[in-house]
Amino acid sequence: MKRHICALLIFFILPGVALMPAAADAAVSGGGADFKIALVRNAQKVEVSNVDYKASAGYAKIFEKKRMTKNFSSSITVANGNLYVNSKRAGANKFWLYPKKNSFVKINAKPYRGKFLVTAGAGGLTVINTVALEDYLKAVVPSEMEPNAGIEALKAQAVVARTYAIATRGKHKSAGYDLCNTTCCQVYKGVSEENAKTNRAVESTRALVILHSDKPINAYYCASCGGRTESVEEAWPGAKAVKYAKTVDCPYCAKDDKMSWKYKINQGEFVAKMRDAGFNIDGVSSAKLYDKTGSGRYNTVEMRGGFGTLYYSAEIFRRIFGNTNIRSSFFNITIDKPKIATKDFKFNRIDDIIKARNDFNNDNLNNSYITFAGSGYGHGVGMCQHGAKKMAGTGSNFRRIINYYFTKEVNVKKIY
Numbered sequence: 001m002k003r004h005i006c007a008l009l010i011f012f013i014l015p016g017v018a019l020m021p022a023a024a025d026a027a028v029s030g031g032g033a034d035f036k037i038a039l040v041r042n043a044q045k046v047e048v049s050n051v052d053y054k055a056s057a058g059y060a061k062i063f064e065k066k067r068m069t070k071n072f073s074s075s076i077t078v079a080n081g082n083l084y085v086n087s088k089r090a091g092a093n094k095f096w097l098y099p100k101k102n103s104f105v106k107i108n109a110k111p112y113r114g115k116f117l118v119t120a121g122a123g124g125l126t127v128i129n130t131v132a133l134e135d136y137l138k139a140v141v142p143s144e145m146e147p148n149a150g151i152e153a154l155k156a157q158a159v160v161a162r163t164y165a166i167a168t169r170g171k172h173k174s175a176g177y178d179l180c181n182t183t184c185c186q187v188y189k190g191v192s193e194e195n196a197k198t199n200r201a202v203e204s205t206r207a208l209v210i211l212h213s214d215k216p217i218n219a220y221y222c223a224s225c226g227g228r229t230e231s232v233e234e235a236w237p238g239a240k241a242v243k244y245a246k247t248v249d250c251p252y253c254a255k256d257d258k259m260s261w262k263y264k265i266n267q268g269e270f271v272a273k274m275r276d277a278g279f280n281i282d283g284v285s286s287a288k289l290y291d292k293t294g295s296g297r298y299n300t301v302e303m304r305g306g307f308g309t310l311y312y313s314a315e316i317f318r319r320i321f322g323n324t325n326i327r328s329s330f331f332n333i334t335i336d337k338p339k340i341a342t343k344d345f346k347f348n349r350i351d352d353i354i355k356a357r358n359d360f361n362n363d364n365l366n367n368s369y370i371t372f373a374g375s376g377y378g379h380g381v382g383m384c385q386h387g388a389k390k391m392a393g394t395g396s397n398f399r400r401i402i403n404y405y406f407t408k409e410v411n412v413k414k415i416y
């Protein structure tokens with residue numbers, strides 16, 4: 001759930017504003033402002049099905065002009081920037097798709113609420129889903145928190161996801177949509193993700209948003225903070241400090257051994273991966289951590305070896321070795337010193353000397369390990385989901401959970 005920092009102006013669009021003139025539009029709105037979410041970007045082919053041809057006039061016209069049967073499912077492709085429907089050139093480069101009553105259009109076999117704009121351009125096909133915020137959240141909440149969590153934790157997640165969506169709305173404005181459907185924004189996989197319990201969490205918190213100075217906050221969240229949450233300015237140097245994203249003790253993670261992790265890697269592999277990523281490094285003899293943040297994380301890693309002394313941002317290792325291996329930047333590093341094998345060096349030729357030296361280096365690299373040992377999962381900023389679940393389990397309601405992680409500086413209020 002890596003989040004980016006957005007300092008965007010936020011505009012509210014009240015439901016029912018002129019954006020929704022047609023009856024078909026009214027039928028697909030579940031409440032809240034309409035958001036444009038990219039489902040498909042730069043694809044060569046998209047399968048669309050279960051479309052209401054009557055409501056989707058532009059799309060239906062293509063079938064009529066080309067004398068094609070209006071099938072349940074159709075294949076949309078692109079070639080040289082032109083759009084094709086079932087291998088027939090469409091003539092138009094965009095069309096809208098609307099669902100049948102009480103049903104959902106499927107994009108690549110996945111049903112989604114709302115309506116869809118399919119466009120073709122030089123980069124390929126794009127499918128943008130226009131969906132009411134409350135409907136969008138029904139699919140987001142179960143993707144971002146397991147539905148078996150306590151209802152109050154799920155309600156906190158619904159309010160946080162709603163606030164986050166509003167605060168980051170327009171992040172991809174230059175590409176023609178508000179948000180994407182991946183961890184870059186929030187994971188959104190459509191109706192099949194929905195669950196009765198998470199839908200209840202969304203519906204019972206309808207329109208509730210976390211405000212600070214009457215503005216929706218950048219409501220960050222992470223899987224587990226590892227014992228202390230991180231302030232926004234220390235997690236992302238350059239980000240503006242805000243009163244609601246400060247370091248908070250999280251006893252729920254601190255006391256839980258399941259929140260700690262270890263990643264051990266052979267130096268040979270470590271060096272190869274670092275070099276692949278463009279860092280000119282060799283076997284590491286020592287590592288130290290610097291720039292301790294208020295939460296106890298370190299921002300800088302110093303590595304020494306035959307290559308000299310190099311400094312890296314702690315986040316670099318998460319990117320290179322995967323954030324499922326190095327789960328947070330809340331870690332320490334230890335290095336097992338290589339056992340130096342004594343060899344009987346007898347050389348006659350320079351090639352033998354080079355070979356022996358390379359063998360010796362490789363042995364050393366392969367017999368030495370670097371271990372990252374840490375706690376927590378994710379950037380550590382904002383609401384700790386593990387802590388939220390534990391708080392719900394001991395009787396805290398969603399408002400209390402939100403005020404704990406985002407401090408008492410924030411208010412939870414209905415905005416529509």
Ligand SMILES: [Zn+2]
Nearest residue numbers: 179180184185
């Ligand atoms: Zn995104």
Ligand SMILES: [Zn+2]
Nearest residue numbers: 225250253384
């Ligand atoms: Zn925590």
